[in-house]
Amino acid sequence: MGSNPQANRVLSGMRPTGQLHLGNYHGALRNWVDLQYQFPCFFFVADWHALTTGYEDTSTLPEYTREMVIDWLAAGLNPGVSTLFVQSHVPEHAELHLLLSMITPLSWLERAPTYKDQQAELQEKDLATYGFLGYPLLQSADILLYRAGYVPVGEDQIAHVEITREVARRFNHLFGRETGFEDKAEKAIGELGSRNSKLYRDLRRKFQEAGDAAALEKAREIVQSNTRITVADRERLLGYLEGSSVAILPEPQVLLTPTPKLPGIDGRKMSKSYGNTLGLREEPDSVARKLKTMQTDPARVRRSDPGDPEKCPVWSLHQVYSDETTRHWAANGCKSAGIGCLECKKPLIDRIMAETTTMRERAAPYEDNPDLVRAILNEGSEKAREAARETLDEVRSAMRLRGA
Ligand code: TRP
Ligand code: SF4
Secondary structure (H helix, E strand, O other): OOOOOOOOOEEEEEOOOOOOEHHHHHHHHHHHHHHOOOOOEEEEEOHHHHHHHOOOOOOOHHHHHHHHHHHHHHHOOOOOOOEEEEHHHOOHHHHHHHHHHOOOOHHHHHOOHHHHHHHHHOOOOOOOOHHHHOHHHHHHHHHHHOOOOEEEEOHHHHHHHHHHHHHHHHHHHHHOOOOOHHHHHHHHHHOOOHHHHHHHHHHHHHHHHHOOHHHHHHHHHHHHOOOOOOHHHHHHHHHHHOOOOOOOOOOOEEEEOOOOOOEOOOOOEOOHHHOOOOEOOOOHHHHHHHHHOOOOOOOOOOOOOOOOHHHOHHHHHHHHHOOHHHHHHHHHHHHOOOOOHHHHHHHHHHHHHHHHHHHHHHHHHHHOOHHHHHHHHHHHHHHHHHHHHHHHHHHHHHOOOOOO
16 A cells, blocks of 8 residues: 555554652663664553552542653653653543444454453452453554554554554455545546646556556655645545555554563563562662662572572663673672672663663753643644544545535
Protein backbone atom coordinates (compact mmCIF):
# COMPACT_ATOMS: atom_id res chain seq x y z
CA MET A 1 0.00 0.00 0.00
CA GLY A 2 2.75 2.47 0.96
CA SER A 3 0.20 5.20 1.38
CA ASN A 4 0.66 6.23 4.95
CA PRO A 5 2.22 9.65 5.32
CA GLN A 6 2.33 9.15 9.09
CA ALA A 7 4.23 5.89 8.67
CA ASN A 8 7.14 7.09 10.75
CA ARG A 9 5.12 8.20 13.73
CA VAL A 10 6.08 6.62 17.01
CA LEU A 11 3.52 6.04 19.74
CA SER A 12 3.76 4.55 23.19
CA GLY A 13 2.08 4.78 26.54
CA MET A 14 2.58 3.94 30.19
CA ARG A 15 0.03 3.36 32.87
CA PRO A 16 0.31 6.00 35.60
CA THR A 17 2.26 4.23 38.31
CA GLY A 18 3.61 7.25 40.15
CA GLN A 19 7.34 7.81 40.45
CA LEU A 20 9.40 5.70 38.08
CA HIS A 21 12.55 3.80 38.94
CA LEU A 22 15.79 3.19 37.11
CA GLY A 23 14.43 -0.08 35.74
CA ASN A 24 11.68 1.89 33.97
CA TYR A 25 14.28 4.34 32.75
CA HIS A 26 16.67 1.82 31.24
CA GLY A 27 13.86 -0.49 30.13
CA ALA A 28 11.74 2.05 28.24
CA LEU A 29 12.09 5.72 28.93
CA ARG A 30 15.68 6.15 27.80
CA ASN A 31 14.66 4.66 24.48
CA TRP A 32 11.77 7.13 24.15
CA VAL A 33 14.17 9.98 24.76
CA ASP A 34 16.38 8.80 21.90
CA LEU A 35 13.44 8.19 19.57
CA GLN A 36 12.04 11.68 19.94
CA TYR A 37 14.93 13.09 17.91
CA GLN A 38 14.45 10.55 15.11
CA PHE A 39 10.68 10.43 14.61
CA PRO A 40 7.54 12.41 15.36
CA CYS A 41 6.65 10.93 18.75
CA PHE A 42 3.44 10.66 20.74
CA PHE A 43 3.78 9.53 24.35
CA PHE A 44 0.82 9.32 26.66
CA VAL A 45 -0.35 8.45 30.14
CA ALA A 46 -2.66 5.46 29.79
CA ASP A 47 -5.00 6.38 32.62
CA TRP A 48 -7.95 4.48 31.18
CA HIS A 49 -5.78 1.40 31.04
CA ALA A 50 -5.02 1.89 34.71
CA LEU A 51 -8.76 1.74 35.37
CA THR A 52 -9.04 -1.72 33.84
CA THR A 53 -7.35 -3.21 36.89
CA GLY A 54 -7.60 -0.34 39.38
CA TYR A 55 -11.20 0.73 39.09
CA GLU A 56 -12.00 0.54 42.79
CA ASP A 57 -9.70 3.26 43.99
CA THR A 58 -9.00 6.06 41.56
CA SER A 59 -7.83 8.55 44.18
CA THR A 60 -4.16 8.21 43.26
CA LEU A 61 -4.62 8.91 39.55
CA PRO A 62 -3.86 12.66 39.57
CA GLU A 63 -0.74 12.31 41.69
CA TYR A 64 0.51 9.23 39.83
CA THR A 65 0.00 10.95 36.51
CA ARG A 66 1.82 14.09 37.61
CA GLU A 67 4.74 12.25 39.21
CA MET A 68 5.21 9.96 36.23
CA VAL A 69 5.18 12.84 33.79
CA ILE A 70 7.70 14.73 35.92
CA ASP A 71 9.89 11.65 35.59
CA TRP A 72 9.44 11.69 31.83
CA LEU A 73 10.62 15.27 31.78
CA ALA A 74 13.41 14.48 34.22
CA ALA A 75 14.60 11.73 31.91
CA GLY A 76 14.81 14.16 29.02
CA LEU A 77 11.56 13.91 27.13
CA ASN A 78 11.21 17.29 25.53
CA PRO A 79 7.68 18.65 25.24
CA GLY A 80 8.85 20.94 22.46
CA VAL A 81 9.78 17.91 20.40
CA SER A 82 7.49 15.06 21.53
CA THR A 83 3.74 15.24 22.02
CA LEU A 84 3.08 14.34 25.65
CA PHE A 85 -0.54 13.82 26.64
CA VAL A 86 -3.10 12.01 28.74
CA GLN A 87 -5.30 9.35 27.16
CA SER A 88 -8.49 10.48 28.88
CA HIS A 89 -7.98 14.04 27.63
CA VAL A 90 -8.40 12.74 24.10
CA PRO A 91 -11.88 11.19 24.05
CA GLU A 92 -11.31 10.12 20.46
CA HIS A 93 -9.54 7.06 21.92
CA ALA A 94 -12.89 5.97 23.33
CA GLU A 95 -14.77 6.46 20.11
CA LEU A 96 -12.30 4.48 18.07
CA HIS A 97 -12.27 1.78 20.75
CA LEU A 98 -16.02 1.52 20.52
CA LEU A 99 -16.07 1.35 16.72
CA LEU A 100 -13.34 -1.27 16.66
CA SER A 101 -15.17 -3.30 19.29
CA MET A 102 -17.91 -3.90 16.73
CA ILE A 103 -15.58 -5.84 14.44
CA THR A 104 -13.33 -7.54 16.98
CA PRO A 105 -14.02 -11.21 17.65
CA LEU A 106 -14.15 -12.04 21.36
CA SER A 107 -11.73 -14.89 20.82
CA TRP A 108 -8.92 -12.50 19.85
CA LEU A 109 -9.22 -10.84 23.22
CA GLU A 110 -9.76 -14.00 25.24
CA ARG A 111 -6.62 -15.57 23.87
CA ALA A 112 -4.37 -12.60 24.66
CA PRO A 113 -1.78 -14.05 27.02
CA THR A 114 -2.10 -11.10 29.40
CA TYR A 115 -5.80 -11.80 29.91
CA LYS A 116 -5.55 -15.11 31.77
CA ASP A 117 -2.11 -14.37 33.25
CA GLN A 118 -3.14 -11.14 34.92
CA GLN A 119 -6.40 -12.57 36.19
CA ALA A 120 -4.40 -15.32 37.85
CA GLU A 121 -1.81 -12.89 39.16
CA LEU A 122 -4.26 -10.39 40.57
CA GLN A 123 -6.56 -12.89 42.26
CA GLU A 124 -7.66 -10.39 44.85
CA LYS A 125 -9.32 -8.28 42.15
CA ASP A 126 -12.39 -9.12 40.13
CA LEU A 127 -11.07 -8.85 36.60
CA ALA A 128 -13.98 -10.60 34.97
CA THR A 129 -15.00 -7.22 33.58
CA TYR A 130 -15.82 -5.97 30.13
CA GLY A 131 -13.15 -3.28 30.41
CA PHE A 132 -10.39 -5.66 31.33
CA LEU A 133 -11.19 -8.02 28.48
CA GLY A 134 -11.01 -5.01 26.18
CA TYR A 135 -7.58 -3.91 27.40
CA PRO A 136 -5.74 -4.92 24.20
CA LEU A 137 -8.41 -3.38 22.03
CA LEU A 138 -8.17 -0.07 23.85
CA GLN A 139 -4.46 -0.29 23.21
CA SER A 140 -5.15 -0.98 19.54
CA ALA A 141 -7.29 2.14 19.40
CA ASP A 142 -4.47 4.12 21.05
CA ILE A 143 -2.07 3.08 18.32
CA LEU A 144 -4.34 3.18 15.29
CA LEU A 145 -5.76 6.57 16.21
CA TYR A 146 -2.39 8.12 15.36
CA ARG A 147 -1.65 5.74 12.50
CA ALA A 148 1.66 5.08 14.15
CA GLY A 149 4.23 3.10 12.23
CA TYR A 150 6.26 2.12 15.28
CA VAL A 151 5.38 1.17 18.81
CA PRO A 152 8.33 0.98 21.20
CA VAL A 153 7.43 -1.57 23.89
CA GLY A 154 8.89 -4.43 25.86
CA GLU A 155 8.38 -8.08 25.09
CA ASP A 156 5.27 -8.40 27.25
CA GLN A 157 3.40 -6.07 24.89
CA ILE A 158 4.17 -7.79 21.59
CA ALA A 159 0.92 -9.76 21.66
CA HIS A 160 -1.05 -6.54 22.00
CA VAL A 161 0.59 -4.97 18.97
CA GLU A 162 -0.11 -8.19 17.09
CA ILE A 163 -3.81 -7.87 17.93
CA THR A 164 -3.62 -4.26 16.76
CA ARG A 165 -2.34 -5.43 13.40
CA GLU A 166 -5.14 -7.98 13.09
CA VAL A 167 -7.77 -5.42 13.98
CA ALA A 168 -6.35 -2.94 11.45
CA ARG A 169 -6.31 -5.58 8.75
CA ARG A 170 -9.90 -6.50 9.47
CA PHE A 171 -11.00 -2.89 9.48
CA ASN A 172 -9.27 -2.14 6.18
CA HIS A 173 -10.72 -5.26 4.68
CA LEU A 174 -14.23 -4.30 5.71
CA PHE A 175 -14.09 -0.55 5.17
CA GLY A 176 -10.89 0.22 3.32
CA ARG A 177 -12.45 0.92 0.01
CA GLU A 178 -13.90 4.38 -0.15
CA THR A 179 -16.98 4.56 -2.31
CA GLY A 180 -16.11 6.44 -5.42
CA PHE A 181 -12.41 6.00 -4.64
CA GLU A 182 -11.42 6.11 -8.29
CA ASP A 183 -13.44 9.24 -9.02
CA LYS A 184 -12.02 10.94 -5.98
CA ALA A 185 -8.49 9.95 -6.95
CA GLU A 186 -9.01 11.24 -10.49
CA LYS A 187 -10.30 14.50 -9.10
CA ALA A 188 -7.30 14.74 -6.77
CA ILE A 189 -4.98 14.35 -9.75
CA GLY A 190 -6.52 17.51 -11.13
CA GLU A 191 -5.51 19.31 -7.94
CA LEU A 192 -1.84 18.70 -8.62
CA GLY A 193 -1.67 21.39 -11.30
CA SER A 194 -1.55 20.69 -15.00
CA ARG A 195 2.15 19.93 -15.31
CA ASN A 196 2.23 17.57 -12.33
CA SER A 197 -1.09 15.98 -13.23
CA LYS A 198 0.32 14.88 -16.52
CA LEU A 199 3.56 13.73 -14.92
CA TYR A 200 1.63 11.77 -12.29
CA ARG A 201 -0.42 10.00 -14.97
CA ASP A 202 2.64 9.14 -17.03
CA LEU A 203 4.55 7.82 -14.05
CA ARG A 204 1.57 5.86 -12.79
CA ARG A 205 1.18 4.22 -16.18
CA LYS A 206 4.89 3.38 -16.31
CA PHE A 207 4.65 1.72 -12.93
CA GLN A 208 1.40 -0.10 -13.52
CA GLU A 209 2.22 -1.28 -17.04
CA ALA A 210 5.92 -1.95 -16.71
CA GLY A 211 6.52 -2.18 -12.96
CA ASP A 212 8.95 0.73 -13.16
CA ALA A 213 9.90 1.22 -9.50
CA ALA A 214 11.77 4.46 -10.17
CA ALA A 215 8.62 5.89 -11.74
CA LEU A 216 6.65 4.92 -8.64
CA GLU A 217 9.22 6.63 -6.43
CA LYS A 218 9.17 9.77 -8.54
CA ALA A 219 5.38 9.92 -8.52
CA ARG A 220 5.33 9.54 -4.75
CA GLU A 221 7.71 12.45 -4.45
CA ILE A 222 5.43 14.60 -6.57
CA VAL A 223 2.53 13.79 -4.31
CA GLN A 224 4.42 14.11 -1.07
CA SER A 225 6.07 17.40 -1.93
CA ASN A 226 2.76 18.97 -2.84
CA THR A 227 1.66 21.10 0.07
CA ARG A 228 -1.60 22.36 -1.36
CA ILE A 229 -3.59 19.13 -1.50
CA THR A 230 -5.43 17.79 1.54
CA VAL A 231 -4.12 14.91 3.59
CA ALA A 232 -6.98 12.76 2.38
CA ASP A 233 -6.19 13.53 -1.26
CA ARG A 234 -2.55 12.80 -0.68
CA GLU A 235 -3.45 9.37 0.66
CA ARG A 236 -5.74 8.73 -2.26
CA LEU A 237 -3.07 9.69 -4.76
CA LEU A 238 -0.49 7.51 -3.05
CA GLY A 239 -2.90 4.59 -2.91
CA TYR A 240 -4.01 5.11 -6.50
CA LEU A 241 -0.44 4.80 -7.76
CA GLU A 242 -0.46 1.15 -6.89
CA GLY A 243 -4.05 0.72 -7.89
CA SER A 244 -4.91 -0.22 -4.34
CA SER A 245 -7.40 1.34 -2.03
CA VAL A 246 -6.29 3.38 0.95
CA ALA A 247 -5.25 1.66 4.13
CA ILE A 248 -7.29 3.74 6.51
CA LEU A 249 -5.64 2.12 9.49
CA PRO A 250 -2.08 1.10 8.70
CA GLU A 251 -0.53 -1.85 10.53
CA PRO A 252 2.03 -0.79 13.13
CA GLN A 253 5.29 -2.49 13.95
CA VAL A 254 6.86 -3.22 17.30
CA LEU A 255 10.11 -1.46 18.03
CA LEU A 256 11.36 -3.90 20.61
CA THR A 257 13.26 -2.06 23.32
CA PRO A 258 16.53 -3.84 23.97
CA THR A 259 16.14 -4.13 27.71
CA PRO A 260 18.84 -4.95 30.13
CA LYS A 261 16.83 -6.40 33.01
CA LEU A 262 17.92 -4.11 35.78
CA PRO A 263 18.22 -5.91 39.12
CA GLY A 264 16.85 -4.32 42.25
CA ILE A 265 18.79 -4.07 45.49
CA ASP A 266 17.65 -7.54 46.57
CA GLY A 267 18.89 -9.08 43.32
CA ARG A 268 15.44 -9.74 41.88
CA LYS A 269 14.21 -7.79 38.87
CA MET A 270 13.72 -4.15 39.85
CA SER A 271 10.01 -3.69 40.44
CA LYS A 272 7.79 -1.43 42.45
CA SER A 273 5.88 -4.41 43.82
CA TYR A 274 9.07 -5.94 45.26
CA GLY A 275 10.03 -2.69 47.01
CA ASN A 276 13.59 -3.08 45.74
CA THR A 277 13.87 -0.04 43.52
CA LEU A 278 16.17 2.89 43.02
CA GLY A 279 14.00 5.84 42.10
CA LEU A 280 14.71 7.95 39.08
CA ARG A 281 14.87 10.92 41.43
CA GLU A 282 16.34 9.06 44.41
CA GLU A 283 18.26 11.22 46.84
CA PRO A 284 22.06 10.82 46.59
CA ASP A 285 22.43 9.61 50.20
CA SER A 286 19.75 7.05 49.67
CA VAL A 287 21.36 5.83 46.44
CA ALA A 288 24.61 5.25 48.30
CA ARG A 289 22.91 3.59 51.25
CA LYS A 290 20.86 1.23 49.12
CA LEU A 291 23.73 0.23 46.89
CA LYS A 292 26.03 -0.41 49.83
CA THR A 293 23.59 -2.98 51.14
CA MET A 294 22.82 -4.43 47.72
CA GLN A 295 22.88 -8.20 47.39
CA THR A 296 26.14 -9.65 45.98
CA ASP A 297 27.33 -13.16 45.09
CA PRO A 298 26.00 -15.07 48.14
CA ALA A 299 29.01 -17.38 48.06
CA ARG A 300 31.35 -14.48 48.68
CA VAL A 301 31.03 -14.33 52.44
CA ARG A 302 34.45 -13.00 53.42
CA ARG A 303 36.59 -10.42 51.70
CA SER A 304 39.17 -13.15 50.99
CA ASP A 305 36.62 -15.41 49.20
CA PRO A 306 36.82 -15.12 45.43
CA GLY A 307 33.45 -14.33 43.85
CA ASP A 308 31.63 -15.11 40.62
CA PRO A 309 30.31 -12.01 38.84
CA GLU A 310 27.78 -14.11 36.93
CA LYS A 311 26.06 -14.85 40.24
CA CYS A 312 26.07 -11.24 41.37
CA PRO A 313 23.38 -8.63 40.64
CA VAL A 314 25.90 -5.84 41.14
CA TRP A 315 27.65 -7.20 38.07
CA SER A 316 24.44 -6.72 36.07
CA LEU A 317 24.52 -3.08 37.08
CA HIS A 318 28.09 -2.83 35.81
CA GLN A 319 26.79 -4.06 32.42
CA VAL A 320 24.51 -1.07 32.25
CA TYR A 321 26.62 1.62 33.87
CA SER A 322 30.31 0.84 33.52
CA ASP A 323 32.74 1.16 30.65
CA GLU A 324 34.86 -1.73 29.48
CA THR A 325 37.86 -0.86 31.67
CA THR A 326 35.79 -0.71 34.84
CA ARG A 327 34.00 -3.95 34.02
CA HIS A 328 37.32 -5.65 33.43
CA TRP A 329 38.65 -4.35 36.72
CA ALA A 330 35.52 -5.47 38.59
CA ALA A 331 35.34 -8.95 37.09
CA ASN A 332 39.04 -9.66 37.63
CA GLY A 333 39.08 -8.18 41.08
CA CYS A 334 36.05 -10.24 42.04
CA LYS A 335 37.35 -13.56 40.74
CA SER A 336 40.76 -13.07 42.35
CA ALA A 337 39.41 -11.55 45.55
CA GLY A 338 41.61 -8.60 44.66
CA ILE A 339 38.85 -6.12 45.49
CA GLY A 340 36.10 -6.12 48.05
CA CYS A 341 32.42 -5.79 47.19
CA LEU A 342 32.23 -2.27 48.54
CA GLU A 343 35.14 -1.27 46.34
CA CYS A 344 33.44 -2.91 43.39
CA LYS A 345 30.29 -0.92 44.05
CA LYS A 346 32.06 2.42 44.35
CA PRO A 347 32.12 3.36 40.64
CA LEU A 348 28.46 2.35 40.38
CA ILE A 349 27.49 4.50 43.30
CA ASP A 350 29.23 7.43 41.61
CA ARG A 351 27.59 6.85 38.24
CA ILE A 352 24.11 6.29 39.58
CA MET A 353 24.33 9.28 41.90
CA ALA A 354 25.38 11.42 38.94
CA GLU A 355 22.46 10.04 36.93
CA THR A 356 19.81 10.65 39.57
CA THR A 357 21.29 14.06 40.34
CA THR A 358 20.80 15.10 36.71
CA MET A 359 17.24 13.85 36.85
CA ARG A 360 16.58 15.69 40.10
CA GLU A 361 17.84 18.91 38.62
CA ARG A 362 15.66 18.56 35.55
CA ALA A 363 12.63 17.70 37.68
CA ALA A 364 12.99 20.56 40.15
CA PRO A 365 11.16 23.29 38.22
CA TYR A 366 8.18 20.97 37.72
CA GLU A 367 8.11 19.77 41.30
CA ASP A 368 7.86 23.38 42.40
CA ASN A 369 5.18 24.19 39.89
CA PRO A 370 2.59 21.53 39.06
CA ASP A 371 0.82 24.03 36.79
CA LEU A 372 3.75 23.72 34.43
CA VAL A 373 3.11 19.99 34.08
CA ARG A 374 -0.57 20.60 33.58
CA ALA A 375 0.15 23.13 30.84
CA ILE A 376 2.44 20.72 29.02
CA LEU A 377 -0.18 17.99 29.12
CA ASN A 378 -2.96 20.30 28.01
CA GLU A 379 -0.97 21.51 25.07
CA GLY A 380 0.08 17.98 24.16
CA SER A 381 -3.47 16.71 24.43
CA GLU A 382 -4.65 19.44 22.05
CA LYS A 383 -2.00 18.46 19.52
CA ALA A 384 -2.87 14.82 19.92
CA ARG A 385 -6.55 15.56 19.40
CA GLU A 386 -5.83 17.24 16.10
CA ALA A 387 -4.10 14.15 14.82
CA ALA A 388 -6.78 11.92 16.32
CA ARG A 389 -9.61 13.85 14.70
CA GLU A 390 -8.08 13.42 11.27
CA THR A 391 -8.08 9.66 11.62
CA LEU A 392 -11.54 9.52 13.13
CA ASP A 393 -12.93 11.64 10.32
CA GLU A 394 -11.77 9.05 7.87
CA VAL A 395 -12.93 6.17 9.99
CA ARG A 396 -16.39 7.68 10.33
CA SER A 397 -16.61 8.30 6.59
CA ALA A 398 -15.47 4.82 5.80
CA MET A 399 -18.15 3.44 8.11
CA ARG A 400 -20.80 5.78 6.72
CA LEU A 401 -21.26 7.48 10.07
CA ARG A 402 -21.60 10.86 8.51
CA GLY A 403 -25.29 11.39 8.91
CA ALA A 404 -27.93 10.96 6.25
N1 TRP B 1 -0.23 -1.75 27.85
C1 TRP B 1 0.94 -0.92 27.94
C2 TRP B 1 1.76 -1.33 29.14
O1 TRP B 1 1.21 -1.83 30.10
C3 TRP B 1 0.60 0.55 28.03
C4 TRP B 1 -0.07 1.03 26.78
C5 TRP B 1 -1.37 1.39 26.66
C6 TRP B 1 0.52 1.17 25.50
N2 TRP B 1 -1.63 1.76 25.38
C7 TRP B 1 -0.50 1.64 24.65
C8 TRP B 1 1.81 0.95 25.02
C9 TRP B 1 -0.25 1.88 23.30
C10 TRP B 1 2.04 1.18 23.66
C11 TRP B 1 1.03 1.64 22.81
O2 TRP B 1 2.94 -1.13 29.14
FE1 SF4 C 1 29.58 -8.76 43.06
FE2 SF4 C 1 31.55 -7.06 42.72
FE3 SF4 C 1 31.29 -8.37 45.04
FE4 SF4 C 1 32.03 -9.65 42.83
S1 SF4 C 1 33.15 -8.05 43.88
S2 SF4 C 1 30.51 -10.35 44.31
S3 SF4 C 1 30.87 -8.60 41.28
S4 SF4 C 1 29.88 -6.88 44.19
